[in-house]
Amino acid sequence: MSKEKLNESTTSTEEQTSQEENGSSNNVGRRTFLTASSLAGLGVIGSQLLGCERKGGAPAVRTIPAAAGHANKSHVPPGKHDDYYGFWSGGQSGEIRILGVPSMRELKRIPVFNADAATGWGFTDYSKRLLGGVLTGDTHHVHLSYKDGTYDGRYAYVNDKASARLARVRLDTFEVDAIVSLPNSNGTHGIFPQRHKTGYVFTNSEFRTPMPNNGTGMDKPETYGAMHTAVDGETMQVKWQVLVEGNMDLCATDYQGKYSFATCYNSEGAVTLEKMMGNERDHLYVFNIENIEKAVKAGKTITVGTSKVPVVDARGKDSAYVMRVPVPKSPHGVNIDPTGRYAMVSGKLSPTVSVVDISKLAAAFEGKIKPRDCVIAEPEVGLGPLHTCFDNRGNAYTSIFIDSVITKWSIAKAIEAYGKKDKKAATAAILEKLPVHFQVGHTNASMSETKDADGKWLIALCKFSKDRFLNVGLLHPENDQLIDISGAKMELVHDGPTYPEPHDCVVVKKDLIRPVKLDPRTGAQYTLYQQWAKEDGVDLLTANVIKRKKGLVRVYMTSKAPKFNTTHFTVKKGDTVQIIVTNQDNVEDLSHGFCMTHHDVNFLVNARATNSMTFVAKKEGVFWYYCPWFCHALHLEMRGRMLVTA
Ligand code: CUK
Ligand code: CUA
Secondary structure (H helix, E strand, O other): OOHHHHHHHHHHHHHOOOOOOOOOOOOOOHHHOOOHHHHOOHHHHHHHHOOOOOOOOOOOOOOOOOOOOOHHHHOOOOOOOOOEEEEEEOEOOOEEEEEEEOOOEEEEEEEOOOOOOOOOOOOOHHHHHHHOOOOOOOEOOEEEEEEOOEEEEEEEEEEEOOOOEEEEEEOOOOEEEEEEEOOOOEEEEEEEEOOOOOOEEEEEEEEOEOOOOOOOOOOOHHHOEEEEEEEEOOOOOEEEEEEEOOOEEEEEEOOOOOEEEEEEOOOOOOOOHHHHOOOOEEEEEEEEHHHHHHHHHOOOOEOOOOOOOOEEEOOOOOOOOEEEEEEEOOOOOEEEOOOOOEEEEEOOOOOEEEEEEHHHHHHHHOOOOOHHHHEEEOOEOOOOEEEEEEOOOOEEEEEEOOOOEEEEEEHHHHHHHOOOOOHHHHHHHEEEEEEOOOOEEEEEEEOOOOOOOOOOEEEEEEOOOOOOOOOOOOOOOEEEEEEEOOOOOOEEEEEEEEOOOOOOEEEEEHHHOOOOOOOOOOOHHHHHHHHHHHHHOOOOOOOOEEEEEOOEEEEEEEEEOOEEOOOEEEEEOOOEEEEEEEEOOOOOOOOEEEEEOOOOEEEEEOOOOEEEEEEEOOOOEEEEEEOOOOOOOOHHHOEEEEEEEO
């Protein structure tokens, strides 16, 4: 949609008066706010928003000029490694994906909240315990554990928006080791770990619900609330929650461990889209962790519903626990710059990014200044700003959804221009706008979420690829574009089609991640199998044992290429059978697996790992089981028989 058109449809907002205390130095042109009237008809103008012209209902066809060929920069020759690990959330796939950057080669998918036939995740006994029967998920934000402001290579955390869960991945094995359900939370969206050490991982509830959510109160949305939840990143236990009135979107933490942040796009407390866009300003919530911890310690808390987690009730007005910094309008992303001084809050329905000076927050908490006084710049970056990342030269890069650009701007110049009448200064802060293809959501840059941002690569995670790739039917790939930001100008170097729909990624220097190649035989999964073996008087490492207890038959075996040490066993029709396989190969990448034909049983057993799955023997007969992973010249012979008798 052209800007003229958008302005035309929004001029009425000029008459609206701000309901917030007005930062007098607010230099934002109101006319560019997006309003209910301009966006409620999204269905009508949607095709324009997406930049495709539809005539007479015919599908849009538009030739996209090929991007200039800078492909060599992203080329990593065969046999060579990438410089960075990219951790991608997997969106509705419920997984995490690992990419090499800059090649953008997909190296691995880590099943998290989804069921995965390749590995058996979601079907194996251990994964079932973690997932509790819920096999869909929606992962938006993946972040790693920190020490002293940079990644320590221990864990990755990821949210499940669909079922309010937080999962942790061990970065030695690249496997999930814990999943926690978050009480009193609906639509858990933004997450962020503390950056000074492995402390809390904070999560935001995006959807407000009645508190407690017990089947009453639907018609009183003014009483709904949402939770900012602190999970212990070591134990993965929920420590406390803060109850606020507005819905929270993205999450961030400072570098000192003093504050966590949440954008709030619905200060109206509405339950319909039109009404959620009523206010000119919403908020950045700032949570004061020390004060909250004190309240928890002193027992100044409530419990909500059936959960025993202590809850600090901070609804309604500013307190020692939560402060609301007014920012325009329905803000989305909040990102902290690598110096740790500024929180950048993207306006979404305002063409601005609000720069919050973190060093001023203490004075605002003490009531010495107004919360809005913490805003020290508000550059106009384009229509629909969503997320911001950084280089190491004082520049910020904001993803602009509606305009489909990445806007590069100077933080120092934006601060300088704030409040000045002189339009030149404001223009000077905006350095460059690079078109991306198309409708970019998140953007992130190499090491951008750490103090060691290095200004090399930027990823633009575009929601639509239109016709930039071969047509593959109804659902098109998304387009994760790689942009070189090391020079004076941004340079698009690679189009990366992705299966829907990663939202966010972090790009991490490869030396910071230290994966193992053989299962370390530590952690919760291995402990579970050791426990079973102990109960049954079995040695996992040599087991060739069948243990029968009421209705349950445990079959322990080992695998070593190209053999299972158990070549046949017998069970009765109706028995519940648990197959426990320990891989005795001490050779990296020598994975075996176990597939029981006709029983929906198929799982992976990595080198030195133990894994298991349970099924019911429903039908008499001889059934072959086999190793589904090509492990040896005699791999096809790696099999055995189960006899099911009447
Ligand atoms: S959200 Cu998707 S573009 Cu879930 Cu991080 Cu902003
Ligand atoms: Cu073991 Cu194939």
